[in-house]
Structures are given as structure tokens and as C-alpha cells.
Amino acid sequence: xxxxxxxxxGLALSRPARLDALLRTGLDAxxxxxxxxxxxxxxxxxxxxxxxxxxxxxxxxxxxxxxxxGEPWQAQRQTPLSHSFCQHVVTTAEPLVxxxxxxxxxxxxxxxxxxLGVIGYAGMPLTDANGEVLGSLCAIDTRPRVWTxxxxxxxxxxxxxxxxxLRLRISNYRTTxxxxxxxxxxDASTTLAAAxxxxxxxxxxxxxVTGSIDPAYxxxxxxxxxxxxxxxxxxxxxxxxxxxxxxxxxQSTPSALAARSAQPVLLADRTAVDAHTPDAAATFDEMGxxxxxxxxxxxxxxxxxxxxxxxxxxxxxxxxxxTTLAALAGYVAQSVTRIGLLxxxxxxxxxxxxxxxxxxPEHEHLGLAARYAPAHHEDHVGGDWYDxxxxxxxxxxxxxGDVAGHSIDAAARMSEYRSMLRTLLIDRHEPxxxxxxxxxxxxxxxxxxxxxxxxxxxxxxEPGGGHRLTWxxxxxxxxxxxxxxxxxxxxxxDALLGVGRRTLRHSHTRHLPPGSxxxxxxxxxxxxxxxxFDDGVxxxxxxxxxxxxxxxxxxxxxxxxxxxxxxxxxxxLIVATPG
Numbered sequence: 001x002x003x004x005x006x007x008x009x010g011l012a013l014s015r016p017a018r019l020d021a022l023l024r025t026g027l028d029a030x031x032x033x034x035x036x037x038x039x040x041x042x043x044x045x046x047x048x049x050x051x052x053x054x055x056x057x058x059x060x061x062x063x064x065x066x067x068x069x070g071e072p073w074q075a076q077r078q079t080p081l082s083h084s085f086c087q088h089v090v091t092t093a094e095p096l097v098x099x100x101x102x103x104x105x106x107x108x109x110x111x112x113x114x115x116l117g118v119i120g121y122a123g124m125p126l127t128d129a130n131g132e133v134l135g136s137l138c139a140i141d142t143r144p145r146v147w148t149x150x151x152x153x154x155x156x157x158x159x160x161x162x163x164x165x166l167r168l169r170i171s172n173y174r175t176t177x178x179x180x181x182x183x184x185x186x187d188a189s190t191t192l193a194a195a196x197x198x199x200x201x202x203x204x205x206x207x208x209v210t211g212s213i214d215p216a217y218x219x220x221x222x223x224x225x226x227x228x229x230x231x232x233x234x235x236x237x238x239x240x241x242x243x244x245x246x247x248x249x250x251q252s253t254p255s256a257l258a259a260r261s262a263q264p265v266l267l268a269d270r271t272a273v274d275a276h277t278p279d280a281a282a283t284f285d286e287m288g289x290x291x292x293x294x295x296x297x298x299x300x301x302x303x304x305x306x307x308x309x310x311x312x313x314x315x316x317x318x319x320x321x322x323t324t325l326a327a328l329a330g331y332v333a334q335s336v337t338r339i340g341l342l343x344x345x346x347x348x349x350x351x352x353x354x355x356x357x358x359x360x361p362e363h364e365h366l367g368l369a370a371r372y373a374p375a376h377h378e379d380h381v382g383g384d385w386y387d388x389x390x391x392x393x394x395x396x397x398x399x400x401g402d403v404a405g406h407s408i409d410a411a412a413r414m415s416e417y418r419s420m421l422r423t424l425l426i427d428r429h430e431p432x433x434x435x436x437x438x439x440x441x442x443x444x445x446x447x448x449x450x451x452x453x454x455x456x457x458x459x460x461x462e463p464g465g466g467h468r469l470t471w472x473x474x475x476x477x478x479x480x481x482x483x484x485x486x487x488x489x490x491x492x493x494d495a496l497l498g499v500g501r502r503t504l505r506h507s508h509t510r511h512l513p514p515g516s517x518x519x520x521x522x523x524x525x526x527x528x529x530x531x532x533f534d535d536g537v538x539x540x541x542x543x544x545x546x547x548x549x550x551x552x553x554x555x556x557x558x559x560x561x562x563x564x565x566x567x568x569x570x571x572x573l574i575v576a577t578p579g
Contacts, residue, residue: 012090012091013056013057013058013081013087013090013091014058015132017130017132018090018132018133018134019057019058021128021130021132021134021170022055022057022134024169024170025055025134025166025169025170026169027055027062027064027169028062028064029062029063029064029076029077029078030064030077031064031065031066031077032053032064032065034065034165034186034187034189034190035053035064035065035162035165036053036064036065036066036067037065037190038053038065038137038158038161038162038165038189038190038193039051039052039053039065039066039067039068040067041158041190041193041194042067042137042138042139042155042158043067043068043139045154045158046122046139046151046154046155048068048120048139048140048141048145049068049140049141049142049529050067050068050069050118050139050140050141050142051065051066051067051068051137051138051139051140052065052066052067052069052086052136052137052138052140053065053066053126053135053137053162054084054086054123054126054135054136054137054138055126055134055135056081056084056086056087056089056090056134056135056136059080059081060078060079060080060081061078061079061081061083061084061086061087061135062077062078063077063078064077065162068140069116070116070117073116079112079116082110082111083110083111083112083115083116084110084112085098085101085107085110085112085118085121085123085136085138086123086135086136086138088106088107088123089123089124089125089133089135089136089138090125090133090134090135090136093125093131093133094125095122095123095124095125095152095156096121096122096123096136097121097122097123097147097152098120098121098122099120099144099145099146099147100119100120100144101113101118101119101120101121102119107121116140117142118140118142119141119142119143119144119145120140120141120142120143120144120145120147121138121139121140121141122138122139122145122147122151122152122155123136123137123138123139124136124137124138124152124155124156124158124159125159125163126159126162126163126166127163127166127167128163128166128167128170129167129170129171134166136159137155137158137159137162139151139155157193157334157338158193160334161189161190161192161193161331161334162189164185164189164327164330164331165185165186165189165190168181168182168185168186168327169182169186181212181320181321181324184208184209184212184213184324184328185324185327185328185331187208188204188205188208188327188328188331189331191204191207191208192204192205192331192332192334192335193331193334193335193338195335195339196339196342197339198220198222198231198336198339199231199234201220201231201332201335201336201339202218202220202231202232202235205218205220205307205328205332206218206235208328209309209328213309213321213324213325214311215309215310215311216287216288216289216310216311216312217232217235217236217287217289217309217310218232218235218307218308218309219232219254219255219294219306219307219308219309219310220232220305220307220308220332221255221256221259221305221306221308222297222304222305222336223249223259223303223304223305224246226246227246227247227248227249228246228247228248228249228255228256228259228305228306229245229246230244230245230246230247233245236287240283240286240287243283244283251279252276252277252278252279252280253277253279253280254267254273254277254280254292254293254294254306254308254310255294255305255306255308256279256306257276257277257294258294258295258296258303258306258308259296259297259303259305259306260303261296262296262298262302262303263296264293264294264295264296264322264325264326265277265292265293265294265295266293266316266317266322267291267292267293268291268314268315268316268317269290269291269314270284270290270291270314272291273289273290273291273292277292280292284310287310288312289310289311289312290311290312290313290314290315291310291311291313291314291315291316292308292309292310292311293308293309293315293317293322293325294306294307294308294309295307295308295325295326295328295329296329297329297332297333297336298329298330298333299333299337304333304336304337305333305336307325307328307329307332309325358387360388361388361389361390361396363390363396364394365394365461365577365578366396366459366467366575366576366577366578367551367552367575367576367578368388368552368573368574368575368576369551369552369553369555369556369573369574370386370388370556370571370572370573370574371556371557371559371560371570371571371572372384372385372386372569372570372571372572373524373560373563373569373570374569383401383402383403383404383405383410383411383413383414383452383569384401384402384403384414384522384524384569384570384571385399385400385401385402385403385414385417385418385571386399386400386401386520386571386572386573387399387418387421387422388573388575389422389425389426391425391426391458393460394460394461395458395459395460396458396459396575397425397456397457397458397459398455398456398457398458398459398518398520398573398575399418399421399454399455399456399457400454400455400476400479400520400521400522400571400573401414401417401418401452401453401454401455401476401522401571402452402453402454402476402522402523402569402571403417403450403451403452404450404451404452405450410450413448413449413450413452414452416443416446416448417439417443417448417452417454417497420439420442420443421435421439421454421456424438424439424442431470431472431507432456432457432458432470432471432472432507433472433494433505433506433507434505435456435472436454436456436472436474436497436505437503437505439454439497440474440497440498440503443497443498444498444501448498449498450498451496451497451498451499452474452496452497452498453474453475453476453477453496453497453522454474454475454476454497455471455472455473455474455476455479455520456471456472457469457470457471457472457479457520458470458471459512459518459575459577462511465513465514466511466512466513466514466516466577467511467512467516467577468509468510468511468512469481469490469509469510469511469512469518470507470508470509471490471507471508472494472505472506472507472508473492473493473494473508474493474494474495474496474497474505475493475494475495475496475497475499476493476522477521477522477523477526477533477537478490478491478492478493479518479519479520479521480518480519480521480537480540480541480544481510481512481516481517481518481519482516482517482518482519482544482545482548483512483513483515483516483517484513484515485545485548487541487544487545489537490508490510492506492508494506512577513577514577514578514579515576515577515578515579516576516577517544517552517555517574517575517576517577518574518575518576518577519540519544519555519559519572519573519574520572520573520574520575521540521559521570521571521572521573522568522569522570522571522572523568524563524568524569524570524571525540525559525560525563525570525572526539526540526563527568528568539562540559543558543559543562544559551576552574552575552576555574556572556574559572560572
């Protein structure tokens, strides 16, 4: 930010140019729907309880965008600077990332810790066109939070879009003729940030410009390495769509010229179309189009495609409209880049999850069912897992575990634990407690960091009927046993894996009469931010009692359908003994 990094904090907050820019936003301690949507996006994407669009004045901070803030702050939408973390973002012109505010010397005396419950904090600068920092787009957690690079990257991307929205407000301040364009870009910044597919981007742009710019058609083409692929072909007649589904960037069309030159291509009438883009002339004749404007979609290494608007009448794009179209193209490019990154993550996560969730073994006497449901986050994979292995003489080994974290990294650590435990189960014929000690020692020796919960059990047939269950529990939620309509927890557990050395571990034994059902699960099945573990277990037992006659597959579907989660992964393994 120009002139702020070296300023004293008070001077930085009181800079006339910065305060004038704040005034020109037209925002105050009043809810703004577009900025509230920004806050809601941050809350959902980063899975935090509170998110704010904060503007910092000379003596207060106010929240035109807020989601999840407790009362009376949500209604008042402002605090004195004694409660402001965001002022540090303004005075330093840099992001502020806090893991635990109570321990951070920069903010540990801030009254927001006690009054607003701010513990974890991540804030990105919101700037005007001159680089003045107006405030912060921030994510807040009520407990310590280690922010990942991916989370901070997404927050920075949303802050850039939010800054663009503020810049448009400032440039169009008290300009009635520009209000519609400002509203278009404000809506575009939030709508396109929420788009998850290219079709959604196309539909969003078409809806945004209807009623303002009013083109007859919006074209959206992306460079794919061999040429330009038309992503909006479904909006054209089939013959035209097929003709332009994929075309060379060297062709003389508005979009190819914009992508090739990295400059706007403005064609005010048919004379201009014929002169500069003759390869498009026949299509313009067929569709009755008269004029066009094509904007390059900016990427880090040059254009990634082009956004094209065409009209059925001559249309001269003035400077203000060109600014709006260029900003819209920027939003589209950001959305396309984000969708590509998320798609790569989804593909990697889906491939890993498919590899990790092996099919359950066929067992001569026991019925088995398993389910896995990812939390509502983009990686779609986490550290929860289940396993079942037949070991001969009717013995079945059962595993349920959870490695801390919700990311591909957590899944990778889980895969290592899972593979090591599988090897130990096959190679070592030892009690569950001994195998868990070996697993912990092996992981530590190989440098496998992080903590995990694991429950390992053997199920063996007994000569007189029924089965003997032997298990050891390393900090995992206890399994539930249902026998004859009675539901109970199998208690007894030791410390988590990875929390200490030479941890004492114990094995437990229980007789399972014929017709018993054993339910092993991770905490995502029973625990949420709004429900305690005990409440979740009680709800689980109610469902089990109500469906006592259901088989493993039916019961697994019922339990997964009744979970109120979405905040954590769920792994579920059910075993039924013959009646």
C-alpha cells in the first residue's frame, strides 16, 4: 500500500486518502447483501464459525459483510479499535495469520479474544485501486487453528474479488449512470466465486449481463493446448455450435484475435467485423449479428481464452463499458482458474479414496457392511478408514481408525498406517494391544508424524456357539454392540497413537451371542459442532434399537442417512453374527 508500511499505526489509519476511499465506498455498519455473501462464502469454504468483511476507520471498525458473529455484535456491526485484529492488516498492509490469539504477542491483549471469542484468525487486505488498505476479509475460529496454505490461498483469492467489488463502488460513487454496471460486477464477484463448473460460469455471465449490457449471445472460449474450445456451444444452434466447438487460435474471429493479441477486440458494426475478423462473417450473417466485443481472459502466463459479447445491432463500447467488461473478464478468468484447481484436487482425491477403500472380504458366516462419507470440503478425502481381513480358522480382523486432519495429506498418513497395520496383522499373530504397540513404534521409527485413533479387534468363532471379540482401543470412539434388542458400548480405551512413548495398551474380551450386531465408526457419525459426543451416541443407540432386525447393508444405509454431520468424515463398519 502506498505510503503505509512505514507509517505509525495511528497515522496509517488516519491517512486522508484512505479515509476518503472508505467514504466513497458508501458502506457503513449496515448489512450489505453482496458483502454478506462474501462472508458466507469464506465461512463455508474455510469451514469457520465466523467470517467478516471489515472496513477500518480512524477510530472504529465496521462490518458491512458478516456471517456467524454473536450478538450484540452481529446487530451492531461495529466495534471500537480495542476489539480490532483487522487494524493490524491495515497498518502493516499485509495478511495477519494467528493460530492462537491468547499466545500471540501481536494480539494477546485484544479485547476481541474475550468479548467476541476470537482465537484463530486469518485476515487478507482489502485495497482500493491506489493500493490503500481499507480493511480485511477475515476468517475467525473460536479455537486454535493452524491455517493451511490452501486455505490462505482461497482466502486471498476471495479478498482479491472483494477488493475489486470495493474498487467498483468507489469509482462509481454517486454516479447513477454507472450504478447498473457496479451492481453487475458486485454480483459477478460473488456469483462467479461460487461457480463450480464451466457451465455455471457461462450461465452466470449470461444472467448477469441480461438487462444491462444485453448482448444477443455470450461466447466463452478457452485455450486447451491445441486451439480454442467453445465452452458456450450449447447456447448456439447445433450447426453453428459444431462448426466452432474447437477452432485454431490463428483464425480471424473476435475471440481468437483477443486470445492471440491479449488485447480487447471491439467491432462496432458489420464493417468492422468483416474488416478485422472475416472468418466470423458467415456466422454473423447466419445469426443476424451486427457487432461484437471480445476480451482476453487474463492468466498468469498470458490469456487463457476469451469472453465475447455480440449484439444484433451496431454497438460502440465506450470507455466505461470497456472497463466493466474487462473487470468481468477478470472475474471469469479467476473463476475458471479456481475451477481447474479444484477439479484437479477432486480428481486426485477421488483416485486416492478409491484406492484406499478396498472391498470387504467374503466371510462364510459373518455379514459385513461398510460405508465412507467425506466431509463437505473440496478435497473429498480425509484420514478416516476401515478395514476387515480374514486370517484363517474363521478369524476376522476388524479395524476402524481416524488420522487427524481433513486433506490429502491426512489421507496419505492414513494410508501408511493402514498398510503397516495390514502387514502386521498378517505377519504377527499377537493380541490387538501388542499389534497397536508395534504399529505405533513402526510409525515413529519411519518418521510418521501426527496423531491417530485406531480400534483393532479380532472376531473368533467359539466352539459352543457365538463369537469371541478381542479388541484394543487407541483413543477411538467405543464400538456399539446390539444383542437381543439391547444396545451397549464396549468401553475401555488407551491413549491415541503418536502422543507418547512406551504407552501401556490393553486388550479386552467379550462374548457375542448368536444374532449380535457390532457397529464400529469414527466420530463423524455421532459428533458435530452443535451436538456433544454423548448426545450423538444416544441418538445412534436409538436408531439401532428402532431397526434391530435390519441386516448390515440396510443398517449402514440407515445410519449414514440419519447422521447430522457434514462437518467431519464418517467411516462405518458393521458386522453381524449368524442367529
